[in-house]
Amino acid sequence: MARMFDCPHCGVTTALPEGMYLDSDDCDSCGRNYWETPLPEEEETSAPGHSAEDSLLFLKYSAIGLLESADEQIHGWSLERVLETEELPEHIQTAVAMIQTVRELIELEADLHNPTSKAEYSNGIPVREHYQKLEPEQQEDGTTVLVTRNYFADVYPDGFRHHPAYREEEA
Structure with a gap:
């Protein structure tokens, strides 16, 4: 049975299969520590x-x-x-x-x-x-430009x- 961890900061649920452990104490979604209690002002400003x-x-x-x-x-x-x-x-x-x-x-x-x-x-x-990303593009002369x-x-x-x-x- 999977164990569930709910991030107190962003609310994302992480499921870990039995026998697996968290790679870190930080949420993959928001990067905050699972075990850190949100500050009262953070709770008020959450979406x-x-x-x-x-x-x-x-x-x-x-x-x-x-x-x-x-x-x-x-x-x-x-x-x-x-x-x-x-x-x-x-x-x-x-x-x-x-x-x-x-x-x-x-x-x-x-x-x-x-x-x-x-x-x-x-x-x-x-x-x-809308967002932009730098990506390599192959040119006709064999060079690559971003x-x-x-x-x-x-x-x-x-x-x-x-x-x-x-x-x-x-x-």
Whole structure:
């Protein structure tokens, strides 16, 4: 059975399988010590919870983006491109139809509760984040230069990228 540690600072839950131990006393998400008690002023300034509509909005952007990426992978957009679904085996055609149906259902339900696009959740946290990263880019002459690339990320209503269940991947 897994042991659970809730960070008193950011609220992220860390699950450790039986027999495993924490690598450090610091939270992977916020970097603060698990055992350090938050100061009263920190508790007062922490972001408030989020609403059910905020969760739907997060699903609308994050889950739909993942479903669209899965559809692109199936159609070979990043590998050998399959132009039409009919070119795929029947069981893959069925999977593509399911992915498209789930995407449409999430979008329809989210739009019932939030028909307009919002830039912020109900607690004031932005829905999307723009950031830049320096990355190496291979030049035609064989050299490599650093270039700045723009990225956009869907933000969970608590201000972190990704759902709390998948935050270990960000570390």
